[in-house]
Amino acid sequence: MQKFLHSVATILAGVLLLGSPKAIAVTFPSDADWISAQASGNVLTDPSGDVAQSAIDIIGDATHPAALFAADSTNLFFRLRVSADPSAQGFGYGVQISTNGNNQNYEFMVVVDKSSGVELWRNTIQSNSPADLAETLLSSASNATNARFLSDGNGHFFVDFAVSRADFGLSLSGVPLVFVFGTNSNGAQQFVCGSSSDIAGVNGCGTTLWSSLASDAYTFSDTTTPLPAALPLFSTGVGLLGFLGWRRKKKAAALAA
Ligand SMILES: [Ca+2]
Numbered sequence: 001m002q003k004f005l006h007s008v009a010t011i012l013a014g015v016l017l018l019g020s021p022k023a024i025a026v027t028f029p030s031d032a033d034w035i036s037a038q039a040s041g042n043v044l045t046d047p048s049g050d051v052a053q054s055a056i057d058i059i060g061d062a063t064h065p066a067a068l069f070a071a072d073s074t075n076l077f078f079r080l081r082v083s084a085d086p087s088a089q090g091f092g093y094g095v096q097i098s099t100n101g102n103n104q105n106y107e108f109m110v111v112v113d114k115s116s117g118v119e120l121w122r123n124t125i126q127s128n129s130p131a132d133l134a135e136t137l138l139s140s141a142s143n144a145t146n147a148r149f150l151s152d153g154n155g156h157f158f159v160d161f162a163v164s165r166a167d168f169g170l171s172l173s174g175v176p177l178v179f180v181f182g183t184n185s186n187g188a189q190q191f192v193c194g195s196s197s198d199i200a201g202v203n204g205c206g207t208t209l210w211s212s213l214a215s216d217a218y219t220f221s222d223t224t225t226p227l228p229a230a231l232p233l234f235s236t237g238v239g240l241l242g243f244l245g246w247r248r249k250k251k252a253a254a255l256a257a
């Protein structure tokens with residue numbers, strides 16, 4: 001009898017192991033926990049009608065931010081506000097992320113579309129442009145677990161998507177993150193200015209320079225609380241370089257004024 005029970009237990013264990021684990025949907029932040037992306041201390045806004053297709057037309061004003069983000073110890077979360085229903089096939093919604101303190105280009109891009117899910121790409125060959133194509137696919141997750149398309153409650157829509165912090169292959173804790181949020185009409189890992197992309201914070205693409213489109217920097221610890229980027233940075237050489245760059249910018253601004 002004992003031998004029989006042991007055999008049954010072994011078979012059951014085998015069946016359980018063979019069954020594919022059901023992926024669990026991420027838990028997105030509550031509305032109050034999203035952080036508005038900013039540039040030069042101002043919430044990113046975006047006009048309607050600056051790209052032909054309304055499903056990829058990012059919109060936002062000071063009280064309805066165009067792009068938001070959040071983090072917990074497992075995931076980074078992103079939210080874009082768009083004019084029309086974004087759930088049709090083939091459009092891309094994404095964010096390019098600089099992680100190395102050099103805001104002339106980006107290292108990672110997250111992009112979601114209806115057909116291929118949420119993808120994390122590494123950008124190895126870099127240029128100072130949102131049209132820079134990311135080269136290497138690091139991970140992909142299904143929309144069922146890592147994205148959602150929903151009403152913003154004001155007649156427009158949110159595209160929310162999540163990417164695992166572990167998939168970046170480096171610790172993001174304490175790293176200043178700088179973002180360029182955008183959309184495209186083909187789901188590709190780039191934003192090509194013109195009729196097929198909208199970038200948050202400017203009319204159309206505004207300029208084709210990544211450095212001009214870059215958000216303010218945000219630094220997450222291993223929890224959801226972002227620190228002002230300058231504080232942890234000042235203790236490092238990178239911080240010093242950033243400070244010198246800021247001084248130069250400020251001097252240039254003073255000269256231009
Ligand atoms: Ca727009």
Ligand SMILES: [Ca+2]
Pocket residue numbers: 123124125126127132133134135
């Ligand atoms: Ca590239």
